[in-house]
Amino acid sequence: MTQYKKIFIALVLVVTVLCVTFAQPVHFLNSPIVSASKNGSSAPELAKIEMGSTKKDGYDRYIAQYSNVSRPASELLIQGGAFAKAEGMDARAVSDFPGASGKAAETGETGTITWELDIPVDGLYNIAIRYYQMEGKHSSIDRKLLIDGKLPFAEANSFTFNRVWKNKGETIRDEKGNDSYTPQIEDPMWQEAFLQSSDGSHVDPYSFYFSKGKHSISLVSDKEPMMIDYIKLGQVDKVLNYQEVAAQYKEQGYKAAASGVFIKVQGEAASRKSNSSLYPVMDRSSAATEPYDISKIRMNTIGSTNWSKAGQWLAWDIDVPEDGLYKIGVKFNQNFARGITSYRKLTIDGKVPFEEMETVAFEFSNGWDLKELGDGEEPYQFYLTKGKHELRMEVSLGEMSDYVRTIESSILDLNTLYRRIVMVTGTVPDTNRDYQLELKLPEMVGTMTKQATVIETISSLLAQATGGNSDRTATLDRLAIQLREMANNPGTVPSLMESFKTNISSLGTWIYQTNNMPLSIDYIAVASPEVEMPSASATLWQSVEHQVGTFFLSFFTDYNQLGSSAKTDKKITVWITLGMDQAKILKRMVEESFTPETGIAVDFQVVSEGILLQAMLAGRGPDVAFSVPNDRPVNYALRSGVEDISKYPGFEEVKKEFHESALVPYAFNGGYYALPMEQSFPVLFYRKDILDELKLKVPETWDDVYAILPELQKQNLLFGFPESSATSFSMLAMLLYQDDGEIYNDGGKTIALNSEKSIKSFIQWTDLYTSYQLPLTIDFTNRFRSGEMPIGIADYTVFQTISVTAPELRGLWEFAQVPGKKLPDGTVRHDAPGAGTATVMLKGSEHKSDAWDFMKWWASTDAQARFGLENEAILGTAGRLAMGNLDAMAQLPWQINDYKTLMEQWKWVKGIPEVPGGYFAARHIDNAFKSVAVSHEDPREAIVKFTRFINDEIKKKRNEFGLPN
Structure with a gap:
């Protein structure tokens, strides 16, 4: 292609960018016509359905038994150190632990600890625990609750207690001036947490019934140790609505803050957080994102898909100059989940200011928006005293929690029905045969009709909440239509079994997607009531400059290569096939520990595994490659492609990090040609x-x-x-x-x-x-x-x-x-x-000693455990790795019983x-x-x-x- 053609193509693309910039998006789903048709008087009346879970041992059924039971105003406090017994746990009472209100209990990550109590009045009580995170595996703390030795309901099988993290210093920049990462560190502190749903399926804390008299409460450790100050039985404070709070403001003579006050706190400057994965992230979608650089990477936002699971929270310190009433604005982006609103619970200094802040809705939008917290007409006013306050936002499912639990119950009922049908027809039904299912399974038609009604109702409610139909409602509508068809024509059931199973499975995907509530925060603004909040959008000229500039810069930037920020003459290249997110984790880890300890810098490049052999044969490969399948290292070694690492110093010590079976596929003719990365069985x-x-x-x-x-x-x-x-x-x-x-x-x-x-x-x-x-x-x-x-x-x-x-x-x-x-x-x-994957050193490497130092570091327990934990923090349970390092496996957030089973099976694994x-x-x-x-x-x-x-x-x-x- 000639130089003139390149210039011509570039000009065409610039014109295209300008057209896109000037174009106005059409928000069809949120248009007045669609909203009116969904929410207006012409909408059909919704069916009366039983919302929530129908599990026999679930919380919804449990609490329904006590709908007429009183909630005593009395409060009962049980000191942690006053436990009655501990089984399978080295628990001890600690009388001088800093910050404890009295004698606390130090509890381990396994075993059971029990307290005895005397309930003065029958009734429903909320349970709160004041705890302190002890040194452990850096993952959340999991406990099971027993009352009188039994689970009160199924959900009591798992309660999560979050650790507290914070930024460790400033964001690190690489040698090219790009923001690289922001180190995270634990910030242990006492926290009081009510026992509530770990997955957000219930928004309010759980209530527990106690009859008058003596009872016992036991906590079974499933993961991580913690210190317990006290267990409190009482009632959650009643939260007034905004009208009631505003009336109190007026009665107490609260006035608006002095005019002209405008405080802006950058989202990435969060003072505390519940997970180490909630670190600052980059956003280059707008020139108005703060801070902004047209050519450099800036970690200028926080949240995104990392901040999407119920219970995760971020906190910011707000320093106001005087007592008074202020309004709050949040610059946000929620373009991750179309058709779903992300919800957050807002607290100030640990308390919900008024009822409306229990569930703050952040609707889907195509770009950045600034939301003034209010009723849609007027912003709410918040009374703040002079000085520092903590503003915290926690992921909540909001009204979606009822929908999710209802659909979960539908899936269970439909799967049970599907299994009953399979017991009659087999897994491959004869579509020409009349199985007379309506006679053999008299409950079939009724179940189909009932579940069709339930699913249709949830779809309508979801459409009303989000302003119209979307791919989320389409999933529900598709199954509801099929259920109606099968209920009306039972003879069609055998021929529809495969699509029926597929549609039921799609409901599980629907739940997974609905449970995710991603949200990005650019900044939080606190201002006097009369101050106008800034625009979330860039100006026209800023947008043109941003679009054109980023287009031209894309010709000169390799986004798959992550350069080192270290200034050193020693450098190796590592290829990784896992993905960009994993490469960024590795880059942070290397620059925090490996490079400072060894003086060796590392450049990472994300590649596909298939090009490794070609690169080796061409003599242009990296020094080290990750995630190589089990069958590759020996085959590469036969072709003089990878190095025999058994001759390097410290190899025998490194071998001890792994089960002996993990190295079997990499051994040949007295040599070893890889180190294990993952091992599964x-x-x-x-x-x-x-x-x-x-x-x-x-x-x-x-x-x-x-x-x-x-x-x-x-x-x-x-x-x-x-x-x-x-x-x-x-x-x-x-x-x-x-x-x-x-x-x-x-x-x-x-x-x-x-x-x-x-x-x-x-x-x-x-x-x-x-x-x-x-x-x-x-x-x-x-x-x-x-x-x-x-x-x-x-x-x-x-x-x-x-x-x-x-x-x-x-x-x-x-x-x-x-x-x-x-x-x-x-x-x-x-x-x-x-089975598993491996890490290899290429034969053609010119820095073999440095490459071996890196491989030793990468195989170590600390590096493997941290990588596994951070990967899971980003991707959730789906990102849990099959660690090859035995001690690193122990640090992943497995439930203790599952971990014990895996360890027992691992003893029998052979390579x-x-x-x-x-x-x-x-x-x-x-x-x-x-x-x-x-x-x-x-x-x-x-x-x-x-x-x-x-x-x-x-x-x-x-x-x-x-x-x-």
């Missing part, structure tokens, strides 16, 4: 509710599995096993290892699948599909969620997927060790294969070696499996035949690389 997932309904026990051995398979199949339900594929043969490896067999012979020179143990394991594996007719392919997560596959073996990382996509199953499922082989002495072997030609092993084991399961070939003949093919390829590859046979 299978566990047994099961639905507690369905197994209890069927009166089945969780199987511990394969004999137990064979015993429950017929019972499941009688109900047309399935047991899930890992799929056979060209990249995994985990089921065969599991059975073989449990029988004390091996995959390869003689250091990988031949495969051992023609041994008697291997043939026996192969027959056992294929028999599940030939004799028990199990499906060859499965969608485990969705089938587990729907209940048609209430138990199954899957990689433990499926935990994250189920937790996020199936919130309605909370408390209804668990996982255990995989079924094993029972030995003569009564013990059970639970061997299972491991699968990688050998030249090993790719043929997975491919032909899959071929052997399918020749038996699909073509009905004799299993012994099939595995022996394909073993020959595998050994031929191994021999060929060993010859190619000059290795002895």
